[in-house]
Amino acid sequence: MTASRLTLWLLFAPFLAWVLLLVVIPHIDLLILSLREKVAPRVYETGFRNYADFITSSVYPWTLFRTVAFSLVTTAVTFVIGFPVAFYIAKVARGRRRAALFLLCLLPFWVSEIVRVFGWMMILRETGLLSGFLQWAHVTSGPVEFLYNDAAIMIGLVYTSMLFMIVPLISTIDGLDDALIEAGYDLGGNGVTVMTRIVIPYAMPGIMAGSIVVFMLSLGNYLTPTLLGGKNGQWFTAQIYNQFITRFNWELGSAFGFILLITSTLVVWLLLRLSGQSLSNTLGR
Amino acid sequence: MIPSIPQPRGIRFAYGAYVALFFLYMAAPLAVVATFAFNDAQFPGLPWKGFTLDWFFGTERPKIGLIHDRRIVAGFFNSLIIASCVTALSLSVATTTAYLFERHSFRFKELAYMLMLAPLVIPGVILGISILVFSSTIANFASDTLGIEISALRPGMFLVVLGQFSFITTIVTLVLAARLRKFDPALEEAALNLGASPLTVFRTISLPWLRPALIGSGIVSFLISFENFNTTLMLNGSDAPLVITMFDRMKEGSTPVLNAVSLALMLGSGLLGLIGVLVQRDRGGN
Structure with a gap:
């Protein structure tokens, strides 16, 4: 040798x-x-019963669909909110201001997700700050519960995912030559056409990289939907947790895990196909 | 749009206001958590009942501060041990792996690279349960056929370290590989030609070049490990790390000691993160 x-x-x-x-x-x-089926105590057979249980159930497929749909909406909302900010940091702000803004974006994400969720719980719950403020301003007469609903989950997920959208966006938009934008205007384009024909096509790898990461993080999230959604959270990862830890039905839990894995792979593949990108030129950069 | 394109003042102002609003949204939950760490009340939230430091240093019930709260202190030290192990392990394996992919060619390199990236696109909960299932398979096999009980393979700190290591190493590898790509291998070759041993070359030439990336990604892996929840939740045993302790407290309802812990975490991780940014900026060269 x-x-x-x-x-x-x-x-x-x-x-x-x-x-x-x-x-x-x-x-x-x-x-x-x-793929293991329990036929008697400590006696097992190989088969697809766990997957069949999933498909025929009235709850589980719905939960999965809900989780995927919510994660997609989270991704879209994160992009819509984050894009102008990323553009501002990459192209409008200059010098120290730009560095400071970038750092301000990073700061919340060095803090544990549980702290961020806790912050939203303190703001949104019945005895929280938002409800207190509305009572103080006489908008409502009694306390209002903003927690434990879909909007609360969405707020939390968007907040938690924001960085992973903004950073790849900044790094791609940063590479766009200002002259291209100027040329777009010189040739008679307005803000909208320059945005949709020059900036967004150019930033597509960054958009997809951010979208994939945000989608995956939302789909696999357990903490935010559980704490902000409460019993109404119904996130698929919570079903996996229940099967593993609460019900101790590892066989069904494993099937759920695989179903989640296949679903996420499928959605990411579809997103890449639709946008004409590949995994290596988005994540591998 | 960009500064070289003239825009009406109204639009520029609206854009600036939007960005300001965005940062308010980013800061709001953290500011709220931090502020109420000083509230002299039994419950984290309104009304404001006056300033106190008891949630940090209090010694008597019901106001036990974080430094006297046994479960929180224990959780903190568990997290510290886990994060240190994960950082050390992932830095070592990521360095060799970055060298493997940047400096060597071998059969099935593409496939190997895909496998290396895989932990990034597998949800954390699934990484957790797959490692839980596999380690239980081994542990059950050992106890059924050999009669040995391997407690390390049951949920607990060791499995948490492995679970976090499995995906943090991918992140560190990507950072180190990017740094290595910018390095001119001719420098190493020159040193070898001048008679240095490979180990000396690594120590005196490659390592100093990698240092900022090593420190930066070391800090990142420490922070990710410290705050990781999803993978940890599935693998954690009786020696729970801090985030799990906090999660349990949050579910059962807690005193503002949670705010105090959160504020301490913010300061700690903010400081570490800043060091990371400064290290990479000063020595990074770009």
């Missing part, structure tokens, strides 16, 4: 141990478990 081959193996071994033992084999094991 030559020295360079030895080096290659020394570098390859930790990588292989990591990817095989913590990613590949556990997922194969998860798949095997999801």
